[in-house]
Amino acid sequence: MRILTASDRALLVEAADLDEAMRLNLAWDGVPGVVERIPGARTVLVRFDPLRVSADELAAMLETTRVDAEHVPHTREVTIPVRYDGEDLDEVATLLGVSAEEVVNRHLAAGWQVAFSGFAPGFGYTVGDDPLFDVPRRSSPRTRVPEGSVALAGHFTGVYPRESPGGWQLIGRTDAVMWDIDREPPALLSPGTLVRFERAARETQGGLGAAAGGPERSSAPRAADADARGVEVVRPGLQLLVQDLGRYGHAALGVSASGIADRTALRDANRAVGNRPDAAVLESVGGAVLRFHGDGVAAVAGAAGELALTDAAGVERTVRHGAPFAVVDGDELVLAHPGAGLRHVIAVRGGLVAHAALGSVASDTLAGLGPAPLTAGDVVEVGGEAPHAVDPFPQARMLPVPGETVVLDITLGPRDEWFTAAALQTLADQEWAVTPRSDRVGIRLHGDVPLERAVAGELPSEGAVNGAIQVPPDGQPVLFLPDHPLTGGYPIIGALTDRCLDLAGQLPPGARVRFRIIAEKSTS
16 A cells, blocks of 8 residues: 555555455545545545644554455446447557457457446446456547547546546447436446446437436526515626535545635625625626625625626616625626636625535536526525624735736645656746636646656546646646546646635636645655
């Protein structure tokens, strides 16, 4: 067993093989201070609460674990029909030195079992018994992989439950519903399941999108009647979402925490209007226009820009950033494109009410869980729980602007050894530009000098934390944000400290980042 630093709040434990990783994961149920465990191909990522246990204390506890030699038992069997028409099928055949037809036939004949879940809800890492299947990932991941895509990477087969980014090689498609939150278990490919692939009898009319079932998204809840308090979306801007602090504790289902990108802004906005610190809010990228139904109190925190409130008579008044302001029925709030930061956070006294998924109303854009992105005409209901008085004194924060350089603290690891000494120096010395190809999944950074690998080849899929700095083969890092995949196969060179996560969530395109290494990787 080798224990590596994954962040200032996570350890990555290396096991001898997949079976041992699965058995270690089961053995650590109930270890004090452990928040969540994410098994991988040969690892277990262990997230912990530093107020309850230190990294050194936790590592010492984990090292004493002993497991028996039994394999992880299988739970059930499923059959998945596949249309073998993937755009990477011929390339996979070339990489493996066989014909495309042989790839298909051996994929059909192999025995497969789901080892663990990750990446997205319903995505099962399914390992086979045919040694042929050892397939490298794409050198650069696709930004959009269609839902239902059947893909290969390393020794695994997986099926994308919904459209998402991905770097696996696509060999086919299926119409099977991979994730249904009302099903037990919600994931068709849950850990332990035996899987058999078969040729689909026929093409589904209308293509993949007509039948493949990805995760359910609830529509925006609408005010129950004309007298109910609510917030109507007049113009959503670039993206407008319902968010809270996230859904923790569901990693075994392949579900990440997600939640608000700027926790500080959520707490500041809720404090201003007297809500609980974890009450649901709106998160807006860019400008937006909102109309209030009923009287109330609201506040806008996070990104800074011009704010104006116009009443039903057309009279306009400015709104102070971060401070509570009264609204009456028909008032419209106009949020201009921010001059500093990226994401406005809007709280309303009483909190927002939306349909919860796995105990949270957070909108997970990668997983497709929680309320759908809001569109014009949606009305989000306002609740009635506001246990505190309003706070008229806004919290002062300095947020980044395009062209500005922001320093973010990081810990090295767990895979900094995969990079040359020069790459580690470049990571810290070079400024990295925030590109427009960024979202809640991750920020794609660009540097003049890419990060050079010292280790070639593929990394077996393993867990990743919010704030991880993952490096694809092109050497240009991706900084993970709250909707990041739970697991991935590109090496992670370092991770932001917890206190820098909120600042990362406010990085606008055009800003520049410099990483400051505050702790070298520790290994035990």
